[in-house]
Amino acid sequence: MEEPLCLVRNGPDGVLRADPAALEVLSGIGQPVVVVAIAGRYRTGKSFLMNRLAQRRSGFPLGHAVQAHTKGIWMWCLPHPRRADTTLVLLDTEGLGDPDKGDSNNDAWIFTLALLLSSTLVYNSSGTIDQQALETLGVVTALTERVRVRAGDSGDTAAADFVRFFPGFVWAVRDFVLELAVNGRLVNEDEYLEHVLRLRPGSSRVVQEQNELRRCLRDFFPNRKCFVLPPPAEPEAMTRLEELDEGQLRPRFLQQADAFCRHIWDTAPVKALPGRVAVTGSMLASLAEKYVEAIGSSGVLCLESAVTALATAENTAAVAAAVAEYRQRMEQELKLPTASQEELGEAHQRCERRALALFMARVFADKEQRYQLQLMSELEAAKEEFCRRNEAASEERSLAVLQELWRDVEQRLDRGEYAVPGGSRRFQEHLKELRENYHRRPGLGVKxxxxxxxxxxxxxxxxxxLCAADQQLSELEKERVASEAAAAAAAEAMRAMEARQEEQRRSLEEHKRQLEEQLCRQQGVMLEEQERVIEHKMREKEALQQEGFEHEAEALGEQIRRLQEEKEEMKKPSWRQRALDGLGTAAKVVLSGLAQAALWKFQKMLWP
Structure with a gap:
C-alpha cells in the first residue's frame, strides 16, 4: 500500500462500518500479519508515531489544528522491516475524548476494535501518566460489558480469560520533560509504569473505581512496556513536523523514537488466535468484518463466535486447497494407464500425505474433525476419479492393441484357413499367440x-x-477355452478391489497419524498458554498481597486454582484418544459408501 486506507468508517450517526476497499486489500494478503494499533486522546501525535513505524515522513495525516483529524480506524499494510514473508499492519485510531463527538460509547467501540484486532496495542498520551491519562483509559473497565469470550459467560468469567486474547501493551508518553524518579529514586520507564499501576489504599468509591482500572490493566495486559519521549522539536516547529528533516528533530526524541520503533519491529508478535494460530491478512479482514457486524447487531462481541465463523471459512478453504494440491500432484506423478492398481495406490499415498500435511498446517478449531472427514471423503472421491480415468485409459489402450492383433486372425478367416479339418485347433493356437502377444505389450494397464x-x-x-466343427477338441478343453479369460478378469478384479481396500486402510492410518501429531502439538501449546496465564495470575496475586489487598488476592487465588485444575485435565491423553477414535468411527461411515460401490462393481464383474 502506498498510503493508508480507512478500515472502519465512523459515520456521522456513530455507526461503524467496515470499508470494502480496505477489506479487499487485507483479503489479498496470505502472509501472517503483525498488527500494531495505536489509541489515545485526540491531538496527541498518534499519527506521527505511526508514520515513523512505517519509516515514512508522511502517510497517516497529522493535522495541526485543535480539531481531531483521524476518524474511525485507518490501516496501512507494509512489508515487515525485520521479518521475511510477514506483513506489518498499522492501525491508527480516532482519538478518544473528542469534544466534537460527545459519544463515549463510540469511543469505547473504536478502542475495543483496535484492541481485538491488534497483536500489540500502543496507548499514546502526553505529559505524564497521571490520573487524567488513566481515566481516558477507563474504556478498559467497560470491556466486560462489551466483550465475551464465550456466549453465556458472565462478565467476571470473561475478564478472567481476556488475557488469552488480548495483545501486548505499550504505553508511549509523549512530550515528557520530567525526571524519571519515584520517591527520590531514579527508575527506568517500565518501573515508572508499574509504580503508576500500583493499587491505592482506601475504601471510598473514587479509590475503588481508580483501583478497578489499575487491576484491569494489570490483569488484561501481562506484557507491558513503557517509553517516554520528549517533545520532538521546538514549539514553533510542531505544526510542520512532516516537513522537518531528521537533523531538525531533537536528538533525545530521535533516540527514544528509534528505541520505540526497534522494540515494535523486533518484539511485536504475529497476530494469533488461541492455540497460536497465526492470523493472515485475509483472516484479519474476516475478523474485522465480523466484529463490526456484531457491534451493529447485538452490541456484544463474542470472541469464540467470531473465531468459529472464521474457522468455518478458513477450514473450508483449507479442504479446497488440499484437494487441489492432491489433484495437481497426481496429475504430475501419474502416467495413465498405470501397470497396476498398486502403482496408482502408491502415488495416491504420497500425494495424500502431502495434501493432508498442508491441511493440518491450516486447519484450526476443527471440533470433532468435521473438516478432516470432509477432506478424507473428497480425497477418496478424487482418487476414485483417477481410478476411473486409469481404467478408461487402460481399456482404450488394451482395445486398440487387441484390434491390431485381431487383424491377422480376421485375414485368416477371410482366406478360409479355419474352415478345414483341424482348423479349430489352428484357430486356438493363433488365439493363444494373440493372448501371449497381447500380454507382452507394455502399458495395457489394470483392465x-x-x-x-x-x-x-x-x-x-x-x-x-469353430470348436463345435472340430471333433478333435475335448469337452473339458472347450470349457477351459471358454472360461480362461473370464477367470483371469475375475482374478484381476479381485486384486484391484483388495488393493483399494488396502489403500483405504493406509489412508485412514495416515489421517490418524497426522491428527495425533497435531493433537500432541496442540496439547503442548495449550499447556504452555495455561502455564503462562497461571504464572501471570500468581505474579498479580503476590503483588496484591504485597500492596495489602488480601481480599482481592484471595479472589485471584480461586481463579488460579480453577486454572490449575484445567491444566491437569489438559495433561490427560484421553481427550486425544477420543478424537482419534471418533475419527476412525466416522471415517468408516464416510468410506463405507465408496467401499460398497466398489464391491457392487466387483460382484457385477463376477456375476454379470
Missing amino acids: AAAVLEKFLQGHEVLVRA
Whole structure:
C-alpha cells in the first residue's frame, strides 16, 4: 500500500462500518500479519508515531489544528522491516475524548476494535501518566460489558480469560520533560509504569473505581512496556513536523523514537488466535468484518463466535486447497494407464500425505474433525476419479492393441484357413499367440484381462462354432477355452478391489497419524498458554498481597486454582484418544459408501 486506507468508517450517526476497499486489500494478503494499533486522546501525535513505524515522513495525516483529524480506524499494510514473508499492519485510531463527538460509547467501540484486532496495542498520551491519562483509559473497565469470550459467560468469567486474547501493551508518553524518579529514586520507564499501576489504599468509591482500572490493566495486559519521549522539536516547529528533516528533530526524541520503533519491529508478535494460530491478512479482514457486524447487531462481541465463523471459512478453504494440491500432484506423478492398481495406490499415498500435511498446517478449531472427514471423503472421491480415468485409459489402450492383433486372425478367416479339418485347433493356437502377444505389450494397464475377456465374449459365437466343427477338441478343453479369460478378469478384479481396500486402510492410518501429531502439538501449546496465564495470575496475586489487598488476592487465588485444575485435565491423553477414535468411527461411515460401490462393481464383474 502506498498510503493508508480507512478500515472502519465512523459515520456521522456513530455507526461503524467496515470499508470494502480496505477489506479487499487485507483479503489479498496470505502472509501472517503483525498488527500494531495505536489509541489515545485526540491531538496527541498518534499519527506521527505511526508514520515513523512505517519509516515514512508522511502517510497517516497529522493535522495541526485543535480539531481531531483521524476518524474511525485507518490501516496501512507494509512489508515487515525485520521479518521475511510477514506483513506489518498499522492501525491508527480516532482519538478518544473528542469534544466534537460527545459519544463515549463510540469511543469505547473504536478502542475495543483496535484492541481485538491488534497483536500489540500502543496507548499514546502526553505529559505524564497521571490520573487524567488513566481515566481516558477507563474504556478498559467497560470491556466486560462489551466483550465475551464465550456466549453465556458472565462478565467476571470473561475478564478472567481476556488475557488469552488480548495483545501486548505499550504505553508511549509523549512530550515528557520530567525526571524519571519515584520517591527520590531514579527508575527506568517500565518501573515508572508499574509504580503508576500500583493499587491505592482506601475504601471510598473514587479509590475503588481508580483501583478497578489499575487491576484491569494489570490483569488484561501481562506484557507491558513503557517509553517516554520528549517533545520532538521546538514549539514553533510542531505544526510542520512532516516537513522537518531528521537533523531538525531533537536528538533525545530521535533516540527514544528509534528505541520505540526497534522494540515494535523486533518484539511485536504475529497476530494469533488461541492455540497460536497465526492470523493472515485475509483472516484479519474476516475478523474485522465480523466484529463490526456484531457491534451493529447485538452490541456484544463474542470472541469464540467470531473465531468459529472464521474457522468455518478458513477450514473450508483449507479442504479446497488440499484437494487441489492432491489433484495437481497426481496429475504430475501419474502416467495413465498405470501397470497396476498398486502403482496408482502408491502415488495416491504420497500425494495424500502431502495434501493432508498442508491441511493440518491450516486447519484450526476443527471440533470433532468435521473438516478432516470432509477432506478424507473428497480425497477418496478424487482418487476414485483417477481410478476411473486409469481404467478408461487402460481399456482404450488394451482395445486398440487387441484390434491390431485381431487383424491377422480376421485375414485368416477371410482366406478360409479355419474352415478345414483341424482348423479349430489352428484357430486356438493363433488365439493363444494373440493372448501371449497381447500380454507382452507394455502399458495395457489394470483392465487388460477384463478387456480381453469382453473382447473374446464379443467373438464367442465364432469361437464356439469353430470348436463345435472340430471333433478333435475335448469337452473339458472347450470349457477351459471358454472360461480362461473370464477367470483371469475375475482374478484381476479381485486384486484391484483388495488393493483399494488396502489403500483405504493406509489412508485412514495416515489421517490418524497426522491428527495425533497435531493433537500432541496442540496439547503442548495449550499447556504452555495455561502455564503462562497461571504464572501471570500468581505474579498479580503476590503483588496484591504485597500492596495489602488480601481480599482481592484471595479472589485471584480461586481463579488460579480453577486454572490449575484445567491444566491437569489438559495433561490427560484421553481427550486425544477420543478424537482419534471418533475419527476412525466416522471415517468408516464416510468410506463405507465408496467401499460398497466398489464391491457392487466387483460382484457385477463376477456375476454379470
